[in-house]
Each structure stands twice: as structure tokens, then as C-alpha cells.
Amino acid sequence: MSQTAHIPSHRKPRRSASKLALRAGVAGGVLSTIAVAGAAGPANADPVTETIEMPTLGSLDTDLASAVSASAEASQQEALDLSLQAQEKTALEKAAKDAKKAKADADRKAAAEKAEKAEKARQAERERASRTQTRTTLSSSGSSSSDGGSSYDSDTQAPTGSAAAIVAFARAQVGDAYVRGGTGPNSWDCSGLVQAAYRQAGIDLPRVSGSQSSMGTSVSLSNLQPGDILYWGSRSGSYHVAIYVGGGKYVGAQNPSTGVVERSLDWDTPSGAVRIL
Template structure:
């Protein structure tokens, strides 16, 4: 036995609070866990009762939807139709404007052409020599040709260039002619297309009286539309023609062989 066993210890006894506190803390934690577990279990056990109600497609609602779709389609069709009508109207206006401009240009050209034609006729009339009423004056000036200008001058110049050529029925130049082919070729030089035969040439222009015949007028023998011979008046009571096989192309005096009528094409 220790020699100190009988000596009472002076150490104070260790308080037990720490053990109790720890036990309390542990109990609190366990209590908290228990409560949490109970709450979680309670929530886990509760069924979900919230539902989402979807609208029911009733007949009335379907009708309204269809009506809305029809109205939308009708509006689209109306818009498209209006767009097409606007485009057609714009194109029509454009075409009308173009047609108007074309018509105005044509009218202007026609007026200019008429003015030029009138001026040419006036110039030809001023320079032509009318048929003399005196047979003696015509005889005195035999084989003379009145001056001509412009298109008429072209015709007369061509005819004079053929003087002395042969007459051959059906021939059309350049060194032999019949009466109508010579007249046709002469006027072609001035840009005038005449028919080929005498009958048609006798009605190809404007009829004029023999008392008013002018240089370049076509003379014919026989009836209008049934003529059998043609020539061209060259002034001073004379005409130039492809007469016959014995004469060929010559200038002759009207007093010796009066024409039946005359037409004017220039």
C-alpha cells in the first residue's frame, strides 16, 4: 500500500456538465434530423393534386376558327386581285401613252409628207408648160421639149435618153421597148410604180382634161381602162412614146395624133 494512500486528495472533482452538454447537443441534432425526416416523409407521401385544364374544341369554337381562316384567305385574295388590277391599269396606261406618242409621230409625218407633196406639185405646176391652144404654135415648135424639174424632170430626162431605141412588142429595155414598158420604166426612175400595161396605166393617176395637160402627164389612146397606147406629154403640144416598129421611140406632135385622155401621177 502506498504511503500516500491515506492522504486525502486535494484535486477538485471534474464537473459532469460537459457530458451533459454534449448529450444535449447530440439530442438536438437528432431531434432536428427526426423532424426533417418526418417532414420529408410527409411531403413525399402527399399526392399531386394540381391539374391543367386544356380548352375543349367545341363546334362553336371550330366554326369561329374556320370563319377566321376564310376571312384571312378572302383578304389575301382581295389584296392579290387589287395588286393585279393595279398592275394591269399601269400597263394599260403605259401602252396608251406609247400608242398616243406613235399616233402623234405618224400624224406629224403625214402632215410633213403632205406639205412636201403640195410644195412639189406647186413647183411642178409653176415650171410646166401648158398645152398651147394654137395648132400653128405647136407645129412651129416641133421637136422642142419644155423644161421640167424635180421628179418630172427625172421622167423626162429618162425618156429623152431612150430616143431612137427600137419598138418591140413585149420588150422592156434597155434598148427596145413597147409603149407601156417605156412609160413604166420612166416613172420608176422617179420612185413611182406603175402597172405594166396601157389599160391599167390609163387609170393609174388623176384624170385631167387635155386642155389642162402638163409636162409629165400620161396620155392614152382609147378608153380609160381599155387604152391601147400610151405616151408622156413633154410640152409644146408634143409627146414622147415608143410609137411602132417603124418609128421606134420618138417625139411626136399631138395635133397629128390627138390623145383620148390624160392622167397625172406626179
């Protein structure tokens, strides 16, 4: 073993090349600045003593971190702005689409209501024309009754007494509205009209059609008399009733579309009839 093996070395540790270059660059910059300042001054000028503070590596790292943070914040804000713009655009497009659909629905509804109103007007006109024709026919038949004629079919007789009161009342309501549960004076349902008509003759009938058609005695449709109650469905479970007024016709509160009408038996043939008078 060498005698110097345990003697500690007095050599200074080597510095890395990058650190030496950095120190050399900083020192060279300081010396260059001082040299330029000395050369530019007058020959007899007093020596200038100036302390130049150089940025430290710590401050450079802080500035770099601040710049990176600011850039990240700017990028995040820009992304947020773009997202908001996209959301606003989507919302505007949806609102425009909804408005267009709502307008189309409103137009269709208005067109349907207009068509329904026009159809009701045409139907009302047909009803008025029918009533006018009926009145004309009755008037003509009445004028010939003095010659022994009749305003009714050969199988019926002109109503008299209670039947006449019932028929007259029923015909007076033709043109009134149909309202479910209606009992007058200007709107009726089928059984409400029959009940009110029979009340003119001093006869109290049940309120509903099934009970009304169960009253009295059953008669065939070929042997009807004015004032008979016509029914649709079974006798004890009828769903509609009307009053036979003679001449092969009846008066009844049909439905909300037609209201109270006078129609031929052939228009809607009833299931049967009962006689109470």
C-alpha cells in the first residue's frame, strides 16, 4: 500500500461545464458593460463605481412559472368562451326550431278550427233548410186537411190531446243545442228532451233513457202513433231515446254536432218503441 493512500486530497472538486459556462457568461457580460462604460467616459473622469444587479436563477424560474400560469389561464378562458358560444348557438338553433314547430302546430290547429266552423255552418244551413221544407210541407198538408187529407202517413192519426202537446213541444225545440245532461230550456240531451216533452202532458218520466224505454207497453215500428217513445239498444238498456211525431219522423236530441233534429225513421232506424199514453 502506498504511503499516501490515506492522505486526504486537497484538490477542489471539478465544476460542471454548464455551470462554468454560465458563470463565465455572466462575468463576461459584467466586464463588457464596465469596459464600455469606461471607454465612453472622459479620460480624466473620476472612476465610476456602479453596482449592477443581475437576475438570479430563482427569479427567472418564478417569472417563467407566472408566464406559464398566465398562458394556461388564457387558454382555459378561451376554451370556456368557445364552449359558451357553442352552447348559445345550440340554444338559439333549438329555440328557432321550437318556434317553427309551434307556428306549424298553431297553423294546423287554426286550419282545423276553421274547417270545423265551416262544416258546422253548412250543417246549420242544411238544418234550417230542412226545417223550412218541413214547415212548408206541413202548411201545404194542413191547407188540404179540409178536404179530408191528413198531415201524417195512412198508418197514423194526427195527434190529439196529450200526444199533440208532446209533439208540439218536441218540435218547438228543433235547432236547440245538445248538451250531455241538459234539461233545457235551450239545450238538451235525449232523455232530458223526452222527459220535458211528457211533462207538458202532465206525465213524469224517469230521467235516464234506459228507464224511460222500460215504461209503458212495447209497440212495433209498423204501428206507431205520435207521442210514442222510440229507443235504440235494448228496451231496458237503451242508450238513446226520441219522440215519434208522425209522418214516419221523430224528434230527438241526437249529438253535439246536430243538436235537436227532426229526422226520418229511415235516417237512423230505432230498435223499438213503447207507448205510455
